[in-house]
């Protein structure tokens with residue numbers, strides 16, 4: 001990407017990416033910058049993979065995840081809007097929820113049963129880390 005697009009300058013196309021890091025040395029480097037979340041149970045299983053989501057504007061389109069555990073996500077930079085929608089089986093009981101996360105907030109949601117999508121507050125750069133526990 002050219003530097004103007006990297007910085008989301010006017011006239012460039014915005015970008016948003018997410019990927020999982022399973023390379024043990026890179027994971028070790030990443031984990032130097034944040035602690036294991038204090039709210040995770042002492043004895044929970046932690047995968048040897050952590051995700052980074054970063055970028056501008058559109059975020060992730062509405063989807064369900066096919067993962068084997070629950071997920072947590074910590075917002076490190078920028079503000080991100082989450083929209084959660086129940087799956088059709090639960091529509092009579094559960095309602096859609098929208099909320100904003102800011103740096104220091106953590107989201108814990110079963111993304112296997114709640115449809116979810118995100119969007120970044122316009123003009124802000126968003127950076128999050130995410131993993132699973134179970």
Ligand SMILES: O=C(O)CCC(=O)C(=O)O
Pocket residue numbers: 053059060065071073111116118128130
């Ligand atoms: O943070 C995002 O933009 C999307 C995250 C997501 O899809 C997830 O947590 O499963």
Ligand SMILES: [Fe+2]
Pocket residue numbers: 063064065111116
């Ligand atoms: Fe997801």
